[in-house]
Every structure is written in C-alpha cells, then in structure tokens.
Amino acid sequence: MSFKQLERCYFVHELPDVYVQIIDSGKINDIDFVNEAEKNYFITSLICKSYIKDIRYKRNIHDYLNNAYGYFYGQKDWLSYNDIFETLFEKELYQFYSIYEFIVEEDCIQNLFVNLKLEDLVCTINLLQECYEKYNLEVIWFKSLCKNMLNDAISLYTEYIDVTDYCYNYDINDLLNKNSKPWYCGDDVEYDIDKEAVVQELEQRIEEDIKDEVQNILANLNNSIICYTDLSNTFIVNSYDIDRAIDSYFEPGEIDYEGRGNTNSKESYIYEIEAIFER
Numbered sequence: 001m002s003f004k005q006l007e008r009c010y011f012v013h014e015l016p017d018v019y020v021q022i023i024d025s026g027k028i029n030d031i032d033f034v035n036e037a038e039k040n041y042f043i044t045s046l047i048c049k050s051y052i053k054d055i056r057y058k059r060n061i062h063d064y065l066n067n068a069y070g071y072f073y074g075q076k077d078w079l080s081y082n083d084i085f086e087t088l089f090e091k092e093l094y095q096f097y098s099i100y101e102f103i104v105e106e107d108c109i110q111n112l113f114v115n116l117k118l119e120d121l122v123c124t125i126n127l128l129q130e131c132y133e134k135y136n137l138e139v140i141w142f143k144s145l146c147k148n149m150l151n152d153a154i155s156l157y158t159e160y161i162d163v164t165d166y167c168y169n170y171d172i173n174d175l176l177n178k179n180s181k182p183w184y185c186g187d188d189v190e191y192d193i194d195k196e197a198v199v200q201e202l203e204q205r206i207e208e209d210i211k212d213e214v215q216n217i218l219a220n221l222n223n224s225i226i227c228y229t230d231l232s233n234t235f236i237v238n239s240y241d242i243d244r245a246i247d248s249y250f251e252p253g254e255i256d257y258e259g260r261g262n263t264n265s266k267e268s269y270i271y272e273i274e275a276i277f278e279r
Contacts (some may be wrong), residue, residue, distance in 0.1 A: 001031060002031070002033075003031050003032065003033050003034075003038075003042070004030045005021075006018070006031060009085070015152070015179065018047070018049075019046050019050075020050055020052070023043065023046055023047070023050075023052060023054070023057075024054070028042075028043060035064070035069075036068075037064075037067060037068035037071045037072075038068075038071065038072060038087070040060045040061075040063050040064035040067070040068050041062070041064055041068050041071045041072055042072075042078065043057055043060045043061070043077060044057075044061050044064040044065075044084055045061060045078040045079040045084055046078075047061065047093075048079055048083070048084050048087035048088060048093070049078075049079055050085075051087075051092075051093070053092070053093070053096045055096075057097075058097050058098065061097050062097075062101075063104055064084075065085075065102055065108065065111075065112055065114070066102075066108055066111045067111065069081050069111075069112050069116075069124075069256070070115070070116060077216075078243065080122070081124075082120070082124065082127065084161075085124065085127050085128075086127055089127065089130075089131045089134070094131075094135075100135070100137075103128060103131060103132075103137075103139075104137065104139060106141045106145060109128070109142070109145060110145060110149070110162075112124065112151075113145070113149040113155050116149075116153065117153065117156075118150075118153040118154060118214070118217055119217055120155045121149060121150065121153045122150075122217055122220050123149075123220075124224055125221065125222065126220070126221065126222045126225075128142070129142075129222040129224060130222070130227060143224075143225060146225050147172065147229065149154070149228075150218070150229055152170050154214055157210075158210055158214075158241065159211060163206055163242055164242075166202075166205075166209055166210075167202060167206075167242060168205045169209075170202065170205060174200060175198045175202070195243075199242050199243060199255055202242050203242060206242075
C-alpha cells in the first residue's frame, strides 16, 4: 500500500506504534512513498525520534543526509532536519550508523548545505562544528566550504526578497513631499516630484535593512566560523519593484502636501502620473 493509505488505516494515536512496528519488521520497504527522498526522511526521522538501532537502515540515513536533508520540513509530525542532525550526533547513534563516515567527506557536507536557506544553513553549520569539537575531529576544508556556501546563501537571501514589503515600512508620503518642488501656472500651483531621488533613497534604506537582517542571522554562527563571513558586497535591490510601490501612492487622496494646494482631485492625480512619465 501507499504511505497515505497506511495513515488512513489507523487512528492518529495509533500511528506512532504502527510506524515502529513496520520499521522493526522491515515492512517499510513494502510501502510506497511519493519518492525515495520522502521514504528516507520518514525512516531517518522515526529512527531518531524512537532511538532505533537497526543496521538495515544505515544506507537510508546516509542517503537522506546526502540527497534529502530538509525534505518536507514542517510537514506531518516528523522531526525537523536540524533535530535529526542533532540526534544523529549523540554518541550511540553516531557510532552505530557511522555518521563519522559522512561528516568527514567534503562532497557529502556540500550536498547537505545545498539549497538550505541562510537561517537553516547557519544552524546546520553550528551543529557540525559542535560535532567536530565534541569528537575532536580536524576537518581542514570545513571553514572554507562554509565561507563559500554562506556567500551563496546570502546572495539567494537578497535575490528573492520582496522589496515592496520593505517599502511599506517607510513613510513614502513623507519622501514624496521631501523630494517635490512647486511650480506655478497662473494662480494654480502644482508639484514636480523627483521620483528618481525617492527611489534612490528607498534603495539605500532597504539595502541597510537587508544588511542588518543578514548580520543578525550571521551573529548566531559559531565564533570559530563567523570570522569567515563577508558582507562587503553591496546588496542589489530591484528598483523596478520600488517604482511600482511608489506608483501605488499616486492615487487620489494618498499624497498630502501639507497645505500646498488641493491634490485630491482626479485632475491632479492624472497630472502627476503624466508628469512623471513625460520627464
């Protein structure tokens, strides 16, 4: 049967004992999972949760660490990958499943790190460093690998950030006011907004906020690793998204020029939009 069918055959409170039984009996291999990654994750999580020692599953554990670390994290009542990793470093499981063989291989650790988000990468690096120290292991390539993987994770962190979320943390109305100049047409007064200046100021603020966020995450790194991190590169902020966030403020009634004339009219709103795109 499939794993989903198995889950439906029992009450929720019965499942933990059923899981242990199918692991002990070896019948887990007769059950279909979505893929091998899900199967290895389930087996490894259950072994760590119930502290099972069965040499038949050594390969499943190593395959999980190599190819599925982080798979399905947060789903079901299975252990998180950090909880699994931490449990595998406990002496009995560490020795029984030859975890040493895995953690001293650079390719294995690189596979472990790939695609981890920055926060999870920091946590995993800390767990590994603690393990090396606990078992007096000297791994000469580890810090160099951490540096490269952290730099990649920082780049991904900044690449996929939704900058519009940051824009709404600031008083854009105030920035628009600060970067506008009045000009007169007869008795009427209109305002010329330097949108480029507003975008540049928002970019600077967002870059600083992102840098602070990254520094706060990296501050959790093991002291022996943190000195290898580099925040000298400038974060690239998507100015197009900032443009869109600013444009959303060009709606009737959004901009308050504090006594600089009536900008709530439809005509004024249309004029502001036209003025921006004609410059």
